[in-house]
Amino acid sequence: MRSVQVTALDGPAAVSVADAPEPTPGPEDVLVEVRALGVSWPDLLQTKGEYQLKPALPFQLGVDFAGTVRSAPEGSGFSSGDHVACVLPYGGGAELVAVHQDSVFPLPSSTSFEQGAALPMNYLTAEFALGTRAGVQPGDTVLVNGAAGGVGTASIQVAKGMGARVVGVVSTEEKAAVAKEAGADETVLVDGFRDAVKELTGGKGVDVVVDVVGGDAMTDYLRCLGPLGRLLVIGFTGGSIPQVKVNRLLLNNIDVRGVGWGAYAMVRPGFMRAQWDRLVPMIESGAVNPPLGSVRPVDEITAVLADMDARKTLGKSVVVF
Ligand SMILES: NC(=O)c1ccc[n+]([C@@H]2O[C@H](COP(=O)([O-])OP(=O)(O)OC[C@H]3O[C@@H](n4cnc5c(N)ncnc54)[C@H](OP(=O)(O)O)[C@@H]3O)[C@@H](O)[C@H]2O)c1
Known part of the structure; x- marks a missing residue:
């Protein structure tokens, strides 16, 4: 073969x-x-x-x-x-x-x-990140970077399936079109994303950041979070692993949460299937496509x-x- x-x-x-x-x-x-x-x-x-x-x-x-x-x-x-x-x-x-x-x-x-x-991997990761780790509720605002990529588009669709408003961050207009087509309510470009998110949320910030990029921009993503906001650490496609000054978490009442889907899900028999069964209605409704x-x-x-x-x-x- x-x-x-x-x-x-x-x-x-x-x-x-x-x-x-x-x-x-x-x-x-x-x-x-x-x-x-x-x-x-x-x-x-x-x-x-x-x-x-x-x-x-x-x-x-x-x-x-x-x-x-x-x-x-x-x-x-x-x-x-x-x-x-x-x-x-x-x-x-x-x-x-x-x-x-x-x-x-x-x-x-x-x-x-x-x-x-x-x-499987991208959508089960998104479901674990947004559901188990972030506890996304209908009406929350979720900011997704790398939003035209695999995990990015999956996160957009699963967040929409959970009833959230989704803003995608992308590096080009071509990628913005992909993120919009996937279901993002709005997109902003990487250049100047922090100000654009502030404007889109009327200064309130977002509830959850899905961060697949990592790197130096992470501090600005933390600044995009509103009170009790959660930044989900998913990947480092930008190439470097950022460091967090934890006083920022204290001052703004925000969390940084790690998401290691495979390490958690693959060693718990039945966990992935239960996740899949939660995705199926989203597939059938068209939110996940x-x-x-x-x-x-x-x-x-x-x-x-x-x-x-x-x-x-x-x-x-x-x-x-
Ligand atoms: N934690 C977990 O459980 C888990 C599970 C699955 C995957 N992951 C991780 O999630 C990350 C994303 O995976 P993916 O499959 O979505 O990748 P992908 O489809 O290639 O998308 C990655 C996105 O990252 C952005 N990016 C920023 N800087 C980049 C650079 N220097 N080179 C390439 N892309 C860059 C790009 O968007 P812009 O150009 O718009 O910025 C790109 O669309 C990876 O780090 C992967 O290992 C983690």
């Missing part, structure tokens, strides 16, 4: 599609014929050996994927032919993948394989990862088998 292989930690250029033996499922595994594979920032970091998880070389890339069940354990709730989305720390990038039943989710009939491959960026054949995965590295990605990138 074809498999997306990382043989050296040299970034996207060292990723190739090669032949690999078919997997043998364990007693609690579902065997999935993969049709679409999501491409995410953690995939990119893994190609460089910069992710917290560092598999031994060579390894099979791939966090999010969707396809058809070939076989499933009795009592798993899945059977041959079901359409499913799945998530793994890595290893989902092949024509056939064996995955533990706790990491397999039923795809609603209206959802394509491409959209299914865009859903992943905006796909590039959809390309799997043989072009190197170019897709290189675009992400160059900050060119719009929406969620997917490759298909």
Whole structure:
């Protein structure tokens, strides 16, 4: 079968599609014929050996994927032919993948394989961040940066599904259009975002910041929070890990909350499925409808990862088998 292989930690250029033996499922595994594979920032970091998880070389890339069940354990709730989305720390990038039943989710009939491959990690992360960590309530205002990216668009849609008003922060007008299309009520440009947010909220500030970028701008994001506001630390695509002067938290009654979805969710049996079941009504209502960026054949995965590295990605990138 074809498999997306990382043989050296040299970034996207060292990723190739090669032949690999078919997997043998364990007693609690579902065997999935993969049709679409999501491409995410953690995939990119893994190609460089910069992710917290560092598999031994060579390894099979791939966090999010969707396809058809070939076989499933009795009592798993899945059977041959079901359409499913799945998530793994890595290893989902092949024509056939064996995955533990706790990491397999039923795809609603209206959802394509491409959209299914865009859903698990980003939307479950957004649901964990906004629900479990931030306790977003209807009527809250949520500010999302990197708002045209994978986690950004997912956060916009899940926040909208929770009844929030959502403002996206983006670096270009082209990305603003993507964030708006995803469901953001308003967008502001990275340049001057703090003043723009102040104006949009009548000086009150926002309830929650979803921060996937990190870096020096974090202090200005903290300044965007109103009283009892929460900044969610999700990623550092800007390249550097910021530091917080905690007197700022005391003076303004605000929180900085870490969001490590995989580390929490993947070791708690049933947690991800309960999250998925909370997302399904949002999928069915149309609030969650992943905006796909590039959809390309799997043989072009190197170019897709290189675009992400160059900050060119719009929406969620997917490759298909
Ligand atoms: N904590 C968790 O549980 C968890 C789970 C999943 C993912 N993540 C993390 O979330 C982050 C976002 O992932 P993603 O899949 O949404 O990535 P993505 O689709 O590439 O989007 C990232 C966004 O970051 C912004 N950005 C700012 N500076 C950048 C730079 N120098 N290079 C590239 N992008 C830059 C870009 O938006 P603008 O150009 O508009 O600024 C871009 O759209 C990553 O750090 C990932 O590891 C965390």
